[in-house]
Amino acid sequence: MRDRVGLVLVHHPTLDREGRVVTSAVTPLDVHDLARLARTYGLDGLYVATPLEAQRALVRRVLAHWTEGYGGQVNPCRREALERVRLCRDLAEAADAAEGRWGASPWIVATSARGGTGRIGFAEARSRLAALRAPALVVFGTGWGLAGEVLDACDAVLEPVRGAGPYNHLSVRSAAAIVVDRLFGREGGETAEEAFSKGS
Amino acid sequence: MRDRVGLVLVHHPTLDREGRVVTSAVTPLDVHDLARLARTYGLDGLYVATPLEAQRALVRRVLAHWTEGYGGQVNPCRREALERVRLCRDLAEAADAAEGRWGASPWIVATSARGGTGRIGFAEARSRLAALRAPALVVFGTGWGLAGEVLDACDAVLEPVRGAGPYNHLSVRSAAAIVVDRLFGREGGETAEEAFSKGS
Numbered sequence: 547m548r549d550r551v552g553l554v555l556v557h558h559p560t561l562d563r564e565g566r567v568v569t570s571a572v573t574p575l576d577v578h579d580l581a582r583l584a585r586t587y588g589l590d591g592l593y594v595a596t597p598l599e600a601q602r603a604l605v606r607r608v609l610a611h612w613t614e615g616y617g618g619q620v621n622p623c624r625r626e627a628l629e630r631v632r633l634c635r636d637l638a639e640a641a642d643a644a645e646g647r648w649g650a651s652p653w654i655v656a657t658s659a660r661g662g663t664g665r666i667g668f669a670e671a672r673s674r675l676a677a678l679r680a681p682a683l684v685v686f687g688t689g690w691g692l693a694g695e696v697l698d699a700c701d702a703v704l705e706p707v708r709g710a711g712p713y714n715h716l717s718v719r720s721a722a723a724i725v726v727d728r729l730f731g732r733e734g735g736e737t738a739e740e741a742f743s744k745g746s
Numbered sequence: 747m748r749d750r751v752g753l754v755l756v757h758h759p760t761l762d763r764e765g766r767v768v769t770s771a772v773t774p775l776d777v778h779d780l781a782r783l784a785r786t787y788g789l790d791g792l793y794v795a796t797p798l799e800a801q802r803a804l805v806r807r808v809l810a811h812w813t814e815g816y817g818g819q820v821n822p823c824r825r826e827a828l829e830r831v832r833l834c835r836d837l838a839e840a841a842d843a844a845e846g847r848w849g850a851s852p853w854i855v856a857t858s859a860r861g862g863t864g865r866i867g868f869a870e871a872r873s874r875l876a877a878l879r880a881p882a883l884v885v886f887g888t889g890w891g892l893a894g895e896v897l898d899a900c901d902a903v904l905e906p907v908r909g910a911g912p913y914n915h916l917s918v919r920s921a922a923a924i925v926v927d928r929l930f931g932r933e934g935g936e937t938a939e940e941a942f943s944k945g946s
Binding site: 548563575578579582583585586588620621623624626627709710711715717719722724730731732 | 917
């Protein structure tokens with residue numbers, strides 16, 4: 547199942563600090579971190595979505611260095627991760643690409659640091675993903691998060707990652723790592739039950 | 747308990763791609779991500795360890811921008827995280843600082859992407875941390891990981907974060923997020939049992 551799951555890193559429409567809808571700039575390190583994460587957890591890969599052609603061109607240049615250029619020669623692990631990065635204009639284009647690849651329209655689950663009505667828990671998302679025959683996309687927003695219209699367009703929205711209290715300002719790199727580990731982690735090592743029911 | 751736990755980001759002695767012992771350069775984004783992570787999970791904060799004074803000066807400048815300068819004014823959440831960053835020369839100095847703060851020498855657990863003998867599982871580490879009266883440090887290596895001498899100097903080494911197979915090349919930012927979530931996560935939200943025994 548997990549090999550048909552893509553991560554999507556959305557740069558528009560996202561929110562800025564004041565809640566305005568903006569286009570975030572691509573942070574190349576996000577692309578590296580999320581591609582390595584997807585590869586480590588056996589997912590299909592990462593879609594980087596931005597409507598700005600200049601930004602897609604920047605990412606293409608970074609990818610070429612690591613997949614065809616010197617970076618890939620000296621660091622084949624990085625190449626293996628970055629080979630699974632695809633560029634697209636927006637979430638709809640990522641969904642079309644997933645449908646084209648797998649012959650079925652994907653189940654799309656968004657992530658958000660904000661609570662709200664109708665959020666689904668990690669347990670439920672994990673079950674739904676495990677039972678899914680269709681491909682799936684797990685969507686992350688840059689900047690201050692996905693705009694409401696993106697959340698509305700998804701099939702489900704995950705509850706926020708909570709730490710110890712109301713403070714909740716993880717980077718998208720940290721949040722994505724935690725979400726992917728909660729949804730797809732631990733099959734290779736000790737089981738979830740071992741890791742948590744004993745330890746908590 | 748968690749409020750006496752510090753993360754330590756070590757830049758020396760670490761390994762390079764070929765297993766040589768080196769001093770890694772500080773990546774400012776690592777400092778941001780791990781400080782925000784520590785704050786979100788209610789930990790004591792982050793120690794950034796490097797023997798190079800020029801590197802510590804760089805981090806001091808970044809911190810000043812976010813804690814005293816313009817960054818902190820426009821982004822108080824970031825300030826709240828970066829206020830809990832401390833600079834030190836090495837792990838020993840971080841341990842001394844923790845002992846000075848809490849009056850007891852810390853239990854020090856290292857992380858590693860490599861397996862090896864005597865690694866402890868996340869469940870065991872979680873139990874030990876929960877039962878601990880002393881402070882604790884969770885140690886992360888930059889570059890290609892902590893040198894053997896650092897692992898040897900710690901009280902325990904955690905088993906690697908595993909994904910879906912042998913590929914295991916997470917960034918230190920991603921690995922730290924997953925480790926902290928596995929050790930300290932979920933108390934505010936659904937319980938570990940809810941999250942995993944239902945879902946897996």
